[in-house]
Amino acid sequence: MDFDSTLKNIFVHENEIPDEFRLPALIHQREYLSNGEMKTWTGPVHEVFSPVCVQTDDGPQRLLIGSYPVCTAAEAGESLDAAVAAYDNGRGEWPTMSVAERIQCVEKFTGKMIEQKDIIVKLIMWEIGKSIADSAKEFDRTVEYIYATIDSLKNLDRDSSRFEIVDGIAAQVRRSPLGVVLCMGPFNYPLNETFTTLIPALIMGNTILFKPPKFGTLLHYPLQEAFRDSFPKGVVNVIYGRGNAIVPGLMQSGKINVLTLIGSSKVANELKKSHPKVNRLRAVLGLDAKNAAIVTPNADISLAVKEIITGSLSFNGQRCTALKIVLVHRSIADKLLAQLSAGIAELKFGMPWEKGVALTPLPETNKIDYLNECISDALANGAEVVNENGGKSEGSFFYPAVVYPVNDKMKLYYEEQFGPIVPVVPFDDLEETIEYLIESTHGQQVSIFSNNADEVASLIDPLVNQVSRVNINSQCQRGPDVFPFTGRKDSAEGTLSVPDAIRAFSIRSLVAFKMNDANKQLINEIVHEDSSNFLSTKFIF
Numbered sequence: 001m002d003f004d005s006t007l008k009n010i011f012v013h014e015n016e017i018p019d020e021f022r023l024p025a026l027i028h029q030r031e032y033l034s035n036g037e038m039k040t041w042t043g044p045v046h047e048v049f050s051p052v053c054v055q056t057d058d059g060p061q062r063l064l065i066g067s068y069p070v071c072t073a074a075e076a077g078e079s080l081d082a083a084v085a086a087y088d089n090g091r092g093e094w095p096t097m098s099v100a101e102r103i104q105c106v107e108k109f110t111g112k113m114i115e116q117k118d119i120i121v122k123l124i125m126w127e128i129g130k131s132i133a134d135s136a137k138e139f140d141r142t143v144e145y146i147y148a149t150i151d152s153l154k155n156l157d158r159d160s161s162r163f164e165i166v167d168g169i170a171a172q173v174r175r176s177p178l179g180v181v182l183c184m185g186p187f188n189y190p191l192n193e194t195f196t197t198l199i200p201a202l203i204m205g206n207t208i209l210f211k212p213p214k215f216g217t218l219l220h221y222p223l224q225e226a227f228r229d230s231f232p233k234g235v236v237n238v239i240y241g242r243g244n245a246i247v248p249g250l251m252q253s254g255k256i257n258v259l260t261l262i263g264s265s266k267v268a269n270e271l272k273k274s275h276p277k278v279n280r281l282r283a284v285l286g287l288d289a290k291n292a293a294i295v296t297p298n299a300d301i302s303l304a305v306k307e308i309i310t311g312s313l314s315f316n317g318q319r320c321t322a323l324k325i326v327l328v329h330r331s332i333a334d335k336l337l338a339q340l341s342a343g344i345a346e347l348k349f350g351m352p353w354e355k356g357v358a359l360t361p362l363p364e365t366n367k368i369d370y371l372n373e374c375i376s377d378a379l380a381n382g383a384e385v386v387n388e389n390g391g392k393s394e395g396s397f398f399y400p401a402v403v404y405p406v407n408d409k410m411k412l413y414y415e416e417q418f419g420p421i422v423p424v425v426p427f428d429d430l431e432e433t434i435e436y437l438i439e440s441t442h443g444q445q446v447s448i449f450s451n452n453a454d455e456v457a458s459l460i461d462p463l464v465n466q467v468s469r470v471n472i473n474s475q476c477q478r479g480p481d482v483f484p485f486t487g488r489k490d491s492a493e494g495t496l497s498v499p500d501a502i503r504a505f506s507i508r509s510l511v512a513f514k515m516n517d518a519n520k521q522l523i524n525e526i527v528h529e530d531s532s533n534f535l536s537t538k539f540i541f
């Protein structure tokens, strides 16, 4: 069968979906968690269609998998008030609870979450088209992240809760919560990236208003009861609806203390500006990125190609850490392009439940139009699609395109395509690559491919001052999750990683006793005899 007919037949008929990967039923979700109660929604709903299309007489059609409430600003406001009341200006049960007790609640929640693994993994696959293997990995990584956060907090707290006497002051450093956190994750890691902010925010004693992403919403439904049953009333509230209809009002209320969003810098800036006391708002943001691969003549080209293919096309390029542009020395461009094209031709494409599948359908309904627009713009400015079949599409599926030579007149030079296009730019002098990074509005990561130590060394220092991670002879990536994950310029605000997220959602505050006679007596009563710790305080394990 030729490629075009393979592409035409990429989608299956509904009765051909293997039973083990089907959802048990359509997920018509009507409840949202607010103030410790599951409230039933009777208003309008949003129908959720999978990026997986099924063959019909009218061609491939996205499969309906469920629906969720389109709550309004009123319900969102009530849920926000529940989070505000649960925080109670820092006097609430949750923000004053000991860290050890909070950890127990999070462990209880995680146990309940693990019981729901099967349905959550399937929903990740059906809602965003991520392969079943990667959906399971996302789930497992999230659970590991939660346990790593707990461990990290125990260590951090043991250190920071020590009772120290300096210059006649006996002091204990605490990590105190910040207030109400509005938490919004992205569609590409709807579980993992949401929880890498929500869990640290929660465990540090903040209260949460959580709005799931536009795609990857239903998978949070099975977790609502776990939230309700694991945390005091109002500590976690989950609201569903259209972000642009409900979120601006939440920000304008001035009741949000921390905005955490993994998404676009445009949306983040607008939301921040709409907060009446923006100087009091903390923002923890993971935003746009345009990570570049720099391939020099001293690179191992086969290794570079392998890394560039997974780096730019894993989950169809829909990762904030994806390589989104390749800068290659002109002398090796042809070789790189040939190997890239050959490597892409080896990638298996198909349905997300298929074993070994690398390329799957795209969830965003307007994405293929945008990708085509990027390609047309590049062609109009003198580039070509150099790989066979690059840019062909069917229904919600888009076959990766390698575009060359890309230049600064093209969208693909600047814009984060967030999809399966690999723009390749030739350069003559390494200095041009540094210039690219300096001029970019993005500053997340870069990958250098070279085996020449002097060359690599000469790039590291200027580049690490432009981006927040320089990868040598490997693709860009977030993990391991203990490493700091952030970005410069428009790419991020605040740092996420297991230990950094704990810091991001708390403030270091001090309890200080001047060592006068009155306090010496007081301290004797507070401090445990056989320890240097304030055992009577709630921060001790």
Ligand SMILES: O=C[C@H](O)COP(=O)(O)O
Residues within 6 Å of the ligand: 188, 189, 193, 318, 319, 320, 321, 476, 477, 478, 479
């Ligand atoms: O989309 C951004 C993710 O945090 C990327 O994580 P990853 O590099 O592990 O795929």
